[in-house]
Amino acid sequence: xxxxxxxxxxxxxxxxxxxxxxxxxxxxxxxxxxxxxxxxxxxxxxxxxxxxxxxxxxxxxxxxxxxxxxxxxxxxxxxxxxxxxxxxxxxxxxxxxxxxxxxxxxxxxxxxxxxxxxxxxxxxxxxxxxxxxxxxxxxxxxxxxxxxxxxxxxxxxxxxxxxxxxxxxxxxxxxxxxxxxxxxxxxxxxxxxxxxxxxxxxxxxxxxxxxxxxxxxxxxxxxxxxxxxxxxxxxxxxxxxxxxxxxxxxxxxxxxxxxxxxxxxxxxxxxxxxxxxxxxxxxxxxxxxxxxxxxxxxxxxxxxxxxxxxxxxxxxxxxxxxxxxxxxxxxxxxxxxxxxxxxxxxxxxxxxxxxxxxxxxxxxxxxxxxxxxxxxxxxxxxxxxxxxxxxxxxxxxxxxxxxxxxxxxxxxxxxxxxxxxxxxxxxxxxxxxxxxx
Numbered sequence: 001x002x003x004x005x006x007x008x009x010x011x012x013x014x015x016x017x018x019x020x021x022x023x024x025x026x027x028x029x030x031x032x033x034x035x036x037x038x039x040x041x042x043x044x045x046x047x048x049x050x051x052x053x054x055x056x057x058x059x060x061x062x063x064x065x066x067x068x069x070x071x072x073x074x075x076x077x078x079x080x081x082x083x084x085x086x087x088x089x090x091x092x093x094x095x096x097x098x099x100x101x102x103x104x105x106x107x108x109x110x111x112x113x114x115x116x117x118x119x120x121x122x123x124x125x126x127x128x129x130x131x132x133x134x135x136x137x138x139x140x141x142x143x144x145x146x147x148x149x150x151x152x153x154x155x156x157x158x159x160x161x162x163x164x165x166x167x168x169x170x171x172x173x174x175x176x177x178x179x180x181x182x183x184x185x186x187x188x189x190x191x192x193x194x195x196x197x198x199x200x201x202x203x204x205x206x207x208x209x210x211x212x213x214x215x216x217x218x219x220x221x222x223x224x225x226x227x228x229x230x231x232x233x234x235x236x237x238x239x240x241x242x243x244x245x246x247x248x249x250x251x252x253x254x255x256x257x258x259x260x261x262x263x264x265x266x267x268x269x270x271x272x273x274x275x276x277x278x279x280x281x282x283x284x285x286x287x288x289x290x291x292x293x294x295x296x297x298x299x300x301x302x303x304x305x306x307x308x309x310x311x312x313x314x315x316x317x318x319x320x321x322x323x324x325x326x327x328x329x330x331x332x333x334x335x336x337x338x339x340x341x342x343x344x345x346x347x348x349x350x351x352x353x354x355x356x357x358x359x360x361x362x363x364x365x366x367x368x369x370x371x372x373x374x375x376x377x378x379x380x381x382x383x384x385x386x387x388x389x390x391x392x393x394x395x396x397x398x399x400x401x402x403x404x405x406x407x408x409x410x411x412x413x414x415x416x417x418x419x420x421x422x423x424x425x426x427x428x429x430x431x432x433x434x435x436x437x
Contacts, residue, residue: 202272
């Protein structure tokens, strides 16, 4: 019988026990300490001297994989509805791309803008909660299929981030510069495609057209290159413009031309605007909108008297006067109806439809600074204040009413009283309008 000393000297044991300086149970096919810890026993793999084979009834995978009798695979674990591996994009390593320099490098700023859009900007696109998931998921999924829409998405996020910075800061300048670069990249492919909409690009064209509106309102100017778009954006609607150059009213009318162009895009792409994207096209029904308050009703009743008020509309051409009067009342009736949406936050964006559906003759009168057209526009502008909670529309209502007040003679003050009161303007005794918040 060998001595204790000779037995200890010939015993190698497993590596785990030796590392812990504890005695290894060499008599077992594998160390019981390793079994308890559910780890692979090196004694089982390497064996003591003269023993190197693994028992055929044990699996290394079984010995190394912890198991719990309390664990049951969930539906998430089993992933029964997971698409086949071939339908998912492969990584560069799996795809067999050996040289990392062959890969398209991600711009960290672009990733920042995509993340910002997906967490913040999409919520600001509309007040209606049911559209948020469309802006976040449906539009983003479409952007992954069309580069021009992805550039448009990043341009919108960059503009949003810029508005959150001080205008004198370097960050504001940087985000504005990036927004312009993405706008140009988006328009480079949007412009040739928008004249040939089809089932493949129809939804993407529609979505970018909506982004165009956001850019125009946020930047207070037309995006570069838009003049070459062949759809009817209204450049030829009026042979002459009498509004002062750089007037906020004129700038806004130009933006409205984009809105009218978007309406044309909607008409062209309508056959393919199906599924989740249809939620962006839904309009309120009459029961969705409450009636006007007594104050607003009184303001509209007063406004209806303007065409027959000899103090402000002297009759020079009866035929022309009758035409303008009819147009005025048509637009006034539509404004009475549409402006009810300002009382319901969910439908505030519906206020735009008053201009989108406006006839060309009214747009021409507005560009010519016709007083009756401007008075109507002042009331719409005051109601447009319901959109001030959107970063891209903020401040327009105040700016427009101030500008119209300067464009009209003081004897129109009676008809401007309600719009001025809505946006905080004070009419001074010296017959000049003083803009105050």
